[in-house]
Amino acid sequence: MRLSRYFLPVLKETPSEAQIVSHRYMLRAGMIKQASAGIYSWLPLGFKVLKNIENIVHEEQIRAGHIPMLMPTLQSADLWRESGRYDDYGAEMLRMKDRHDRDMLYGPTNEELITDIFRSHVGSYKDLPLTLYHVQWKFRDEIRPRFGVMRGREFYMKDGYNFDLTKEDALHAYNRHLVSYLRTYERMGLQAIPMRADGGPIGGDYTHEFLVLAETGESEVFYDSEITDLKFGDRAIDYDSHAECQAVLEEFTSRYARTDETHDEEIFAKVPEARRRQARGIEVGQIFYFGTKYSEPMGATVQDAEGNKVPVHMGSHGIGVSRLLGAIIEASHDDKGIIWPEGVTPFHCGIVNLKSGDAEADAACEALYASITALGLEPLYDDTNERAGGKFATMDLIGLPWRITVGPRGLKNGVVELTSRRTGESEELPPEEAVARIAAIYNKVLPGA
Amino acid sequence: MRLSRYFLPVLKETPSEAQIVSHRYMLRAGMIKQASAGIYSWLPLGFKVLKNIENIVHEEQIRAGHIPMLMPTLQSADLWRESGRYDDYGAEMLRMKDRHDRDMLYGPTNEELITDIFRSHVGSYKDLPLTLYHVQWKFRDEIRPRFGVMRGREFYMKDGYNFDLTKEDALHAYNRHLVSYLRTYERMGLQAIPMRADGGPIGGDYTHEFLVLAETGESEVFYDSEITDLKFGDRAIDYDSHAECQAVLEEFTSRYARTDETHDEEIFAKVPEARRRQARGIEVGQIFYFGTKYSEPMGATVQDAEGNKVPVHMGSHGIGVSRLLGAIIEASHDDKGIIWPEGVTPFHCGIVNLKSGDAEADAACEALYASITALGLEPLYDDTNERAGGKFATMDLIGLPWRITVGPRGLKNGVVELTSRRTGESEELPPEEAVARIAAIYNKVLPGA
Incomplete structure (x- = not known):
């Protein structure tokens, strides 16, 4: 691209509304422009990086055997009433009525919709395992959107859903996601540490958050310093092998690494003092196994080999695609500006x-x-x-x-x-x-x- | 892809709600599933074709020198009040209030938002010509959504906007879009005929619609049969050359071709009777030149070479990306199913x-x-x-x-x-x-x- 023919509106001044470095640099480098509170237009340079990140996410999901599709941004309230989350979700859910006075909402996540697709089309254990995912715009009506794309209201997210016959299979899907996420972040030049997390409103017995260490992170994190020496690298992995994926999970999660939500001083104290670290981190992804939490109330069942109808075991797995631009900049910049890792740079x-x-x-x-x-x-x-x-x-x-x-x-x-x-x-x-x-x-x- | 590992939920029965062949086949081939009225989930096979079509649109826009970016789906009502369209747009605009009671809307189009970006960042004629575009989800709250993705409520559209110093330059941008659209549709295996159109609510002195002939089209069209012999083919074109682009415009628009909105029996009667055709067509795109309609009220001006502030000449240009799947199937199928053109086929x-x-x-x-x-x-x-x-x-x-x-x-x-x-x-x-x-x-x- 010739700059004389490009649209790169760099700013000389530092915009006063930006409190953190990634937000400042994204505005100054002409990557984004705020359209309204927590809602951004992606100017050409920002859009290029967003697409590069999305492409890496797609490539690594497809490599892991997960199948891309796309669900719409707007959903009917009916499905959310069925799962019981319509009233629970609170003011962060953006609700509206269409011209026929039907209750609609802008999807903050897609467990209900994907479960509905599954139950409409899948009836046999022979169609499992199945993991479907999409990368789509979401909306959460944050009361105080801030930090640019790091805590926006309209944000771009990859969310994937696994459907399995047994808990064991579903935990393999969980592990597969963990491995694919490690690869994804490393290709973006990031070290994202899986940390034991809290289930939150989606629920979940098994869940890890992926955190990028950065001073401006919103989470306080506690970890064993040995964990930062781990690298997945370009090792080969057979995503079908339960044992191989389980070994990676163990390697990357056996050391202490927790956010303040799950931090336990007593266990942390057992880490040798010289290796105990307290820092701040940015959450860039999360994986969940939540069993039959949605499949049971919503009737997402399959026939097993004996002909019994059983609810499927599910999990959901997310990567904050638009937020990653902020996280990468927080982790990679100096006082002159951004330093893009080669994997995501807008121009080579x-x-x-x-x-x-x-x-x-x-x-x-x-x-x-x-x-x-x-x-x-x-x-x-x-x-x-x-x-x-x-x-x-x-x-x-x-x-x-x-x-x-x-x-x-x-x-x-x-x-x-x-x-x-x-x-x-x-x-x-x-x-x-x-x-x-x-x-x-x-x-x-x-x-x- | 191995089918045993894919998610391809084909239906044996013809769904009763589908009135036209593209809708029937998209449901039966497991390409889409209705999420709510006029809102669809794109199942893996449908998503692949949608992406193929989007990629062709991007490639041809970039080839023409147009710059990709991305605007959000939700917009603040303020900008639409400024342009005067907030009240005009009627019930097709989906409106909502956020948690702070601010008026928001799901963008049905983006003239206001792009004009705001332009006026914030561009001040000199030296930054022109400039054409920015994006491919993004839009919402129009159709009173009776039908025909599947052909007349949905949430739909995927490419919309591009040119900013030029003079009317002459803006008409060159108009011609450039016409040429790039001809190439785009031909790569998808479609013949889309540019027809003189009506400005409609967006306004515009110069506008053409691109129509694909199909029995199930919603528009009645009248044309000189010579026009269906025209092909852009793989001829070389210099998109910077006003003369070359103007020649293509003349070649493809000099013969009679109009929709019922602009049809004129008197002029049509001058076409030799053997060449007069009346048929039905599906609109798959439209180009507009509308001069200073938005730049004047919204203050999108540049300094010209003499130092005068002048409003820029604009146009907007759209391709119905999700609707194209329906149009391609309407134009290319038999009684056994879909026949994908090689350019967009989900698998080769x-x-x-x-x-x-x-x-x-x-x-x-x-x-x-x-x-x-x-x-x-x-x-x-x-x-x-x-x-x-x-x-x-x-x-x-x-x-x-x-x-x-x-x-x-x-x-x-x-x-x-x-x-x-x-x-x-x-x-x-x-x-x-x-x-x-x-x-x-x-x-x-x-x-x-």
């Missing part, structure tokens, strides 16, 4: 032309742009007439992990400059080597290589 | 194992599955124990354009059967040739070729 690298209008500099930039585009990558080329300082400030603010700087002086020596946003380190090298480095960083194969 | 081909459990048949199916997957294509492999007749009926119903049938008898002669869903023609050929044919159909390169 920036190209800064120090002298737009200079024939040689323009030609070198165009050649770089073409070579990087040919790799299947997307560079952002600042082809505007702004002065160099302004161009660097914008690139630093929007946080592209790599920048190639092109100027007449370097070109005389046959070099351009490749700069890492994270370390600030720069290196002079010939343009074709800069392209090769970018290709290697993103695992792309050079043509002819 | 089906693989039917005539004797699941037979070691040789299973192995041949697995090998085909692996080879086709390695091409970057997605086959749907029916590995279930259903009898052959049932498997064929399901494949015909869900409409995959190509089917490979594998059975012990053919394998003895070293062949499988490749069948076209559209023509019904079958051909026996060795498995590797069947793979090569599938690769060629979808423009994929065979490994080692």
Whole structure:
């Protein structure tokens, strides 16, 4: 993308309403604009990151064998009366009446709707196991929305639902979700620690929250420091293997890690003192096993092998997709702006032309742009007439992990400059080597290589 | 995807509530399930087609230089009061109050919100031309929702907005949209004819609707039969060239083609009688130029080269993404089911194992599955124990354009059967040739070729 043709309305001033760094930088980098309290428009740069995060979520869910679909944003109140949650949910549920005076609501979650789909279409244990999920906008009418997309009212969330014949199968689905979530967050450059959580209004005997450590987190967390050394990495996993998934669960949840809701001083005291940590965390996901809590009242049953009608064992599993943008920025920034991990960056690298209008500099930039585009990558080329300082400030603010700087002086020596946003380190090298480095960083194969 | 692991709840019976063929087949093929009146859940098969259509829309918009973003579903009533449309819009607008008693609405369209974004961030003619678009859920509280996704209440739509300094530039944006829409529909296997339309509640001096001819269309249309011979095809186009885009507009709109809203018997009578056609059509898109209708009352101005503040010239341009599934099925089906065009098909081909459990048949199916997957294509492999007749009926119903049938008898002669869903023609050929044919159909390169 050429910046002269893009819509990137960066702000010089820090907006006064933003209390935390991710909110400030998302506004300043032209990623979002508030439409009304807790409701945001995603400007082009923000939308690109949102889509990148959504794509990673989809890829890892599909890899785990979970099936994508899509439920609507608006729901009829009837199903919620059936489950008994319509009155329980309180003022956070946005309710409305349609023109025929029927009670509707903007879905804050989808247990009722998915259970209704299941009971309408599935009747036999032979159709199990089944995990369906979607990524859809939700609404929770927070009394005080704040922190930008971290606690918005209209938010984008992945929620998945497993249906299993037995508790054992359902716990395998739980483990499968845990593994797929570990992979998902790591691909986004995040360490998200599974912590024992509280069931809350959805209920649930088994539940873990995934927390990203950050000073601005809303939750107080307590953990054994050994847990931060764990990495799932790119190890192979057979999602069908109960044993393999169970082993990962044990590896990642056997050490002490709890939020203030479930914290137990007595157990925590048994962790060696040098490893006891108290910090703050941002919740970016949660997994639940809740048994037959919805299947029983709503009649979601299957025939088992003996011909008996039994209610299915269910769980629900969520990832806060829009909130993740805030969490990633909270975890990865400096005083100049955002530092995107390569996995989610809106553009793979920036190209800064120090002298737009200079024939040689323009030609070198165009050649770089073409070579990087040919790799299947997307560079952002600042082809505007702004002065160099302004161009660097914008690139630093929007946080592209790599920048190639092109100027007449370097070109005389046959070099351009490749700069890492994270370390600030720069290196002079010939343009074709800069392209090769970018290709290697993103695992792309050079043509002819 | 292996059918035994998928969620494809096909129905044997025709649902009584469905009046038109697309609605019937979408229900029977397990693509959608009604959640409440005019509101649908997209089951996995339907979701896949919806995404394919959305992706084509994105690709063609980006190719035309238009910039993707995303606006929220819920809007504050304030902006609509500013434009004067809050009271005008009537009962089709779904209104609600949040917990702080503020008036909100579920956006039926986004002129107000995008104009607000524009005026907040753009101040100079140098930032023009600019076209922003999004694909987002909308709500219109139809009094009698019907015809499935064709006239739903919650529907998925692409809406784009151009901002230009002059009327001439805005009309170029109009033409650019016309060209990109022609390409978009053709990639979906549709002929959508641009017809002179009525401005309706959004207003507009220049507007065309795109209509797909189908007996079940809600609009009566009148046209010169020469128009159905036009094809955009894969010709190259420079979207920056005013002359090239204008020439396409003239080519595709100079012949008589109007809906009943703008039909003029006197002009129509001048078309040679043999070429005069009266038919029915489904509206799948519309483009508008409406000048300064929103920019003036909402103060969306830029400084021109002389330093004067002038209101920008705008247009809005929509494609009914969810409705397109219905339109494609209305235009492409037979009495056995759907016939997907290759551009939008949920799976690229089906693989039917005539004797699941037979070691040789299973192995041949697995090998085909692996080879086709390695091409970057997605086959749907029916590995279930259903009898052959049932498997064929399901494949015909869900409409995959190509089917490979594998059975012990053919394998003895070293062949499988490749069948076209559209023509019904079958051909026996060795498995590797069947793979090569599938690769060629979808423009994929065979490994080692």
